[in-house]
Amino acid sequence: MNKKSIAIVVGLLMVGNFSAFAIGNDGKAQSRQNQSQLRQNQSQTDRLRCQPFKMNQVHLLPSRFQENMKRDSAWMMSIPVNSLLQSFRNTSGAFSSREGGYMTVKKLGGWESLDCDLRGHITGHLLSAYATLYAQTGSKAVKAKADSIVNGLAEVQQAYGRGGYLSAFAEGLIDRNIQGKSVWAPFYTLHKIVQGMIDQYQMTGNEKALEMAKGMGDWAYNKLKPLSEETRKKMIRNEFGGFNEAMYELYALTKDERYLWVARYFYHNEKIDPLKAGNPDLGTNHANTFIPKLLGEARNYELFGAKDSRKAAELLFWTLVNDHAFVTGELSDKEHLFKPTEQSKHLTGYDGENCCTYNLLKLADHLFSWNPSSKIADYYERALYNHILGQQDPESSMVCYFTPLQTGAYRLYSTRDSSFWCCVGSGFESHVKYASSIYFHSDASTSTKGNASLKGNVEKPSLYVNLFIPSQVDWEGTTITQQTAFPQSSTTTLTVGGKSKAFSLRLRYPYWATKMDIKVNGKKVKATKGTDGYVAISRQWKAGDKVEVLLGMQLREEATKDDASKVALVYGPIVMAGKLDKVEHPFSDPKKYNDYYTFDFKIPSLVVEKAKYEGLKSIKDFKTKAGVELIPFYDAHHCRYAVYWQK
Numbered sequence: 031m032n033k034k035s036i037a038i039v040v041g042l043l044m045v046g047n048f049s050a051f052a053i054g055n056d057g058k059a060q061s062r063q064n065q066s067q068l069r070q071n072q073s074q075t076d077r078l079r080c081q082p083f084k085m086n087q088v089h090l091l092p093s094r095f096q097e098n099m100k101r102d103s104a105w106m107m108s109i110p111v112n113s114l115l116q117s118f119r120n121t122s123g124a125f126s127s128r129e130g131g132y133m134t135v136k137k138l139g140g141w142e143s144l145d146c147d148l149r150g151h152i153t154g155h156l157l158s159a160y161a162t163l164y165a166q167t168g169s170k171a172v173k174a175k176a177d178s179i180v181n182g183l184a185e186v187q188q189a190y191g192r193g194g195y196l197s198a199f200a201e202g203l204i205d206r207n208i209q210g211k212s213v214w215a216p217f218y219t220l221h222k223i224v225q226g227m228i229d230q231y232q233m234t235g236n237e238k239a240l241e242m243a244k245g246m247g248d249w250a251y252n253k254l255k256p257l258s259e260e261t262r263k264k265m266i267r268n269e270f271g272g273f274n275e276a277m278y279e280l281y282a283l284t285k286d287e288r289y290l291w292v293a294r295y296f297y298h299n300e301k302i303d304p305l306k307a308g309n310p311d312l313g314t315n316h317a318n319t320f321i322p323k324l325l326g327e328a329r330n331y332e333l334f335g336a337k338d339s340r341k342a343a344e345l346l347f348w349t350l351v352n353d354h355a356f357v358t359g360e361l362s363d364k365e366h367l368f369k370p371t372e373q374s375k376h377l378t379g380y381d382g383e384n385c386c387t388y389n390l391l392k393l394a395d396h397l398f399s400w401n402p403s404s405k406i407a408d409y410y411e412r413a414l415y416n417h418i419l420g421q422q423d424p425e426s427s428m429v430c431y432f433t434p435l436q437t438g439a440y441r442l443y444s445t446r447d448s449s450f451w452c453c454v455g456s457g458f459e460s461h462v463k464y465a466s467s468i469y470f471h472s473d474a475s476t477s478t479k480g481n482a483s484l485k486g487n488v489e490k491p492s493l494y495v496n497l498f499i500p501s502q503v504d505w506e507g508t509t510i511t512q513q514t515a516f517p518q519s520s521t522t523t524l525t526v527g528g529k530s531k532a533f534s535l536r537l538r539y540p541y542w543a544t545k546m547d548i549k550v551n552g553k554k555v556k557a558t559k560g561t562d563g564y565v566a567i568s569r570q571w572k573a574g575d576k577v578e579v580l581l582g583m584q585l586r587e588e589a590t591k592d593d594a595s596k597v598a599l600v601y602g603p604i605v606m607a608g609k610l611d612k613v614e615h616p617f618s619d620p621k622k623y624n625d626y627y628t629f630d631f632k633i634p635s636l637v638v639e640k641a642k643y644e645g646l647k648s649i650k651d652f653k654t655k656a657g658v659e660l661i662p663f664y665d666a667h668h669c670r671y672a673v674y675w676q677k
Contacts, residue, residue: 077331077332077335077400078332078399078400079399079400079401079402079472080398080399080402080470080471080472080492080494081399081470081471081472082395082399082466082467082469082470083469083470083471083503083505084165085162085165085166085233085463085465085466086165086166086168086233087503087504087505088465088466088468088469088501088502088503088504089166089465089501089502090166090464090465090499090500090501091500091501091502091511091512091513092500093499093500094419094664095419095464095499095500096464096500097424098419098422098424098461098464099166099461099462099464101422101424101427101461102159102422102427102457102458102461102462103163103172103462104427105427105446105458106156106159106160106163106458106462107171107172107175109138109156109447110135110136111175111178111179111182112135112136113135113136113137113138113447114138114152114153114156114179115153115179115182115183115186116135116137116138117138117142117144117149117150117198117199118150118153118182118183118186118196118197118198119182119185119186119189120144121197121198121199121200122186122189122190123189124185124186124188124189136447138152138447138448138450139445139447139448139449139450139620140444140445140448140449140450140451140620141449141450141451141452141454142450146214147199147203147213147214147215147216147219148214148215148218148219148452149198149199149219150197150198150199150219150222150223151218151219151222151223151452151455152222152450152454152455152458153179153183153198153222153223153226154219154221154222154223154224154225154226154455155222155226155454155455155456155458155459156179156226156455156458157176157179157180157223157226157227157229157230157239158222158225158226158229158459159458159459159462160172160175160176160179160230160234161176161226161229161230161232161233161234162229162233162459162462162463163462164176164233164234165233165234166462166465173234176230176234176236177234177236180227180230180236180238180239180242181238183196183223183242184238184242187242187245193245193248193249193252193253194244194245194246194247194248194249195246195249196220196223196242196245196246196249197216197219197220197223198219199216199219203216204216204217204253207265207268208257208261208265210264210265210267213268215268215269215270215271216268217268217269217270217271217273217296218269218270218271218273219271220246220250220273221270221271221272221273221275221276221322222271222455223246224243224246224247224273224276224277224280225272225275225276225279226239227239227240227242227243227246228240228243228276228279228280228283231243231283240283243276243280244280244284244286244289247277247280247286247288247289247292248288250277250292251288251289251291251292254292254295255291262295263299263300266295266296266297266298267298267300269316269318269319270296270322271322272322272325272326272389273296274293274294274295274296274297274322274323274325274326275293275322275325275326275328275329277289277290277292277293277296277326278290278293278326278329278330278333279329281293281333282329282333293326293329293330294330296323296326297326298323301315301320301323302323302324302327302342305324305341305342305345305346306338306339306341306342308341308345310345310349310353312346312349312350312354312367313367314366314367314368315366315367316365316366317350317361317362317365317366317367317383317386318362318365318383318385318386318389318452320346320367321346321350321386321389321390321393322389324342324343324346324347324393325343325389325392325393325396327339327340327342327343328340328343328393328396328397331343331400332396332399340400343393343396343397344397346393347390347393347394347397350390351390351409353370353591354367354368354370354373355409355413356373356381356382356435357416357588357598357600357605357673357674358382358412358413358416358417358433358435358605358663358673359387359409359412359413359414359416359417360381360382360383360386360387360413360416360417360433360435361382361383361386361387361390362381362382362383362386363376363378363380363381364378364380364627365380365383365386370591370592371591371592372592373590373591373592373593374590374591374592374593374596374674377435377436377437377590377596377673377674378434378435378436378439379432379434379436379439379629379631380432380434380627381432381433381434381435381436382417382432382433382434382435383431383432383453384417384418384421384429384430384431384432384433384453384456384457384460385452385453385455385456387413387417387418388418388456388459388460389456390413391410391413391414391418391467394406394409394410394467395466395467398410398467398470398496399470402470402472402494402536402562402564403562403563404538404539404540404541404562404563404564405541405563407467407494407496407497407538407563408538408540408541408542408563408603410467410496410497411496411497411540411603412603414464414497415517415603415604415662415664416603416604416605416663416664417433418460418461419664420433420441420663420664420665420666420667421433421453421457421460421461422457422461423441423443423616423667423668424667425667425668426443426617428443428444428445428446428617429443429444429453429454429457430442430443430444430453430626431444431451431452431453431454431618431626431627432626434631435673435674436631436633437633437637437638437641437671437672437673437674437675437676438610438631438633438634438637438638438641438670438671438672439631439633439670439671440613440616440631440666440668440669440670440671441616441666441667442616442617442618442625442626442629443616443617443618444617444618445617445618445620448620449618449620451626464499465499465501467496467497468495468496468497468499468501468503468512469493469494469495469496469501469503469510470493470494470496471491471492471493471494471505472490472491472492472494473490473491473492490534491531491532491533491534492533492534492535492536492566493505493510493533493534493535493536494536494538494564495512495524495535495536495537495538496538497538498512498514498516498517498522498581499512499514499516500512500513500514504528505531506529506531507528507529507531508526508527508528508529508530508531508571509526509527509528510524510525510526510527511524511525511527512524513525517583517601517602517603517604517662520580520581520582520583520602521578521579521580521581522578522579522581523576523577523578523579524576524577524579525574525575525576525577526571526572526573526574526575526576527573527574528573529573530570530571530572530573531570531571532568532569532570532571533568533571534566534567534568535566535567535568535571535577536562536564536565536566536567537564537565537567537577537579538563538564539557539559539563539564539565540581540602540603541563542583542586542600542602542603543581543582543583543602544582544583544584545580545581545582546559546565546579546580546581546582547579547580548565548567548577548578548579548580549577549578550567550569550575550576550577551575551576552576555567581602583601583602584601584602585599585600585601585606586599586600586601587599587600588600590674595676595677596674596675596676596677597643597674597675597677598673598674598675599643599660599675601652604662604663604664605662605663605673606652606660606661606662606663607660607661607662607663607665607666607671607672607673608640608641608654608658608659608660608671608672608673608675609658609659609660609661609666609669609671610637610640610641610658610669610670610671610672611634611637611669611670612668612669612670613668613669613670614668616667616668631670633670637670640656640658640672641658641672641675641676642656642675642676643675643676643677644656658672
């Protein structure tokens with residue numbers, strides 16, 4: 031999308047009294063609680079020590095993050111409603127091909143094609159993304175578009191019959207899944223749709239969306255309840271996304287035991303039992319099939335106190351972060367895990383499926399709520415800046431499926447209406463939810479109630495500052511505005527506004543910081559790092575109070591886990607890439623099936639030669655002695671690059 035088109039669509043987002051990307055109370059959507067906020071009210075509060083703010087409480091200020099959000103929003107809003115509904119309508123019989131359907135509507139390609147088993151997943155992703163965008167902006171245009179999709183899908187659900195089934199593909203694909211026949215992840219797609227409905231209810235207040243989600247839960251219960259245990263175990267070997275997580279959420283909203291039964295039906299014994307037993311060997315699992323299963327386990331812990339579920343979720347997270355993640359925070363090679371002792375052999379053109387990182391960051395939010403720690407936020411920052419932020423091409427707004435780490439490779443982007451990969455869907459969501467984890471908060475009721483072991487561990491109430499992103503948070507009438515040019519600058523300033531409030535301001539002391547200098551209203555305070563990795567400043571805060579933070583940043587090397595001679599260069603949390611040759615057309619070919627998976631980067635040997643690292647020419651201009659310019663990896667677009675260097 032060109033700049034003119036973006037401007038037009040962003041203008042549409044500003045319909046009514048709300049400015050799409052401005053800060054202000056009027057921008058608070060009349061929404062119910064978002065998914066993360068729901069954890070406090072519908073789980074045992076003694077299991078949560080803190081929680082993220084609602085999406086309508088935190089707003090981005092001008093930054094690269096806000097720019098990405100605007101571009102993402104423009105693309106999302108440009109996709110016609112009738113195109114998103116077309117496959118649903120035709121498959122269900124709600125429309126015939128001559129009735130506003132196949133013959134007249136622009137059809138989506140790629141994974142949304144009528145011959146693709148995953149068709150419909152993008153509509154689900156977009157329902158979640160529109161809900162988040164509405165909570166962020168209060169845009170009437172966004173709400174109207176989402177309502178149109180929900181209304182259209184209601185007609186589809188009715189056309190299928192009273193069972194509650196809702197999909198862009200016939201129920202026969204579900205039957206194939208149950209029978210163990212070849213089929214591409216039908217419950218994965220259903221998860222996106224039902225979660226989209228839940229998010230529409232929680233963040234926009236759409237009551238119809240909740241009823242439709244309940245219908246899908248009813249259908250799932252009636253469909254699966256008669257099946258044998260043998261059939262269940264065979265069926266769930268097929269990828270099902272976070273369908274279990276969505277059913278836990280639906281149970282939390284309704285207290286209908288049938289949805290809890292469905293959630294637990296999707297318990298994958300083969301994968302989760304070893305984690306509960308303390309076995310961290312993840313083998314060569316398909317990463318994005320594995321991770322969402324533990325999001326369901328996280329909700330099981332929060333709702334019912336299942337400590338073994340928490341144990342499994344924590345073990346998976348830390349095993350992936352400590353043993354499997356690349357320097358960028360991304361995971362996997364051709365979507366699969368591999369032995370940490372072979373990491374250097376997996377620097378390929380197919381590293382880092384975006385969906386994996388998207389889901390691991392969701393899991394990170396759960397873990398942080400249970401036990402706030404700077405180590406969790408450290409990983410979040412690493413993955414957010416070096417993988418998620420750079421997924422989007424600033425020129426075209428298109429996104430990557432993989433983020434290659436092979437020297438001389440480059441980012442290969444989607445096309446506007448002919449790709450619609452899973453990572454396009456998670457990308458739609460990722461780029462409108464940057465505000466979700468900048469801040470967390472806690473109070474006495476959510477941290478110590480009913481759990482004597484936690485009393486005194488966290489001073490209450492507390493505001494956790496996890497990320498250094500320009501933003502403003504409204505905490506019950508007290509606002510904290512964060513202004514920073516990080517990472518171009520190593521400083522950030524937080525200014526208090528609104529109501530006076532007594533709380534502990536907890537500033538993350540990053541693992542990469544060589545120092546942390548803090549001033550409160552111009553007076554230096556001692557930066558004492560607590561056991562949680564945060565510097566706590568407790569006082570009665572009032573409007574006009576200002577906190578200035580200076581972080582020491584330096585360039586350092588980080589080697590692969592198995593080969594000390596292959597190193598990445600990291601400045602603070604930012605991976606620096608060597609900018610090599612320019613690439614004129616780095617877009618996937620829609621005429622080739624899953625082009626991103628087989629793409630030949632045709633890397634010239636001369637390009638590889640440039641990537642031998644012999645030190646820096648100058649820290650000031652970030653150039654190697656060979657003259658290769660170093661830029662933040664998230665800015666390495668339309669060019670070949672080097673991330674890991676051969677010493």
